[in-house]
Amino acid sequence: MRIVTYNVNGINGRLPVLLRWLAQTQPDVVCLQELKAPDEKFPEAAIRDSGYGAIWQGQKSWNGVAILARGCNPVETRRGLPGDPEDVQSRYIEAAIGGVLVAGLYLPNGNPRPGPKFDYKLRWMERLIDHAAGLATMDAPVVLAGDYNVMPTDLDVYKPERWLDDALFAPEVRAAYFRLVDQGWTDALRHLHPGETIYTFWDYFRNAFARDAGLRIDHLLLNPAAAKRLKAAEVDRFVRGWEKASDHAPVWVQIK
């Protein structure tokens, strides 16, 4: 089973690219972030015609997450993280598919730092850590897939010294990320490619993709049951080079 995370940066503006990529690579499960569309504007028919069942939690203008499954319907187990009934942002959705529990998440960006958006990011991370603690120890395989908006180490940033004060790389954000990982999660891409420079995002500014000035911020974390079955993990980097591409590339794991 191949499970992918892909921040599409607008599902309707990205639809031709998304459908082309689905047809070409035929992933089994896809977690999408930044739909930037309300529920009623989700392109359900086009995605169904491509052979995928879907669940989604949209939001007007910003955020929005979805899970797609090839040839079946994801069985939704949760939408929204517990811990804050006031939180109206669409950033978390979870489903069972073929015996695997898949969570799709869009962690807050948090800039500018300091400020209320940064505080929200840290609080959201605490809620994720609390919820993930129960998933880490499950007997069933669990995959936490999404845009974490965190570069874990210097190796994940083209110029780490320039990002030290940024909400994506700040010490307290990385510390929170590693508290999550230390529950027993495996960062699949880094586990299979130690020491390698790998990026998943290149911004639209300054010709960043051509210069390979990127960040690794999209991650798939596997609980021990899933990690035992891990066969491969890669970035579909070529998609970033397409016309009208998202600023993120799809990232995937293959589990047996």
Place this chain on the structure above:
DNA sequence: ATGCCTAATGCAATTAGA
């Protein structure tokens, strides 16, 4: 410190992204 680019909203210019 800001703009560089892109998407959404909505039809100009602002907000947000990372």
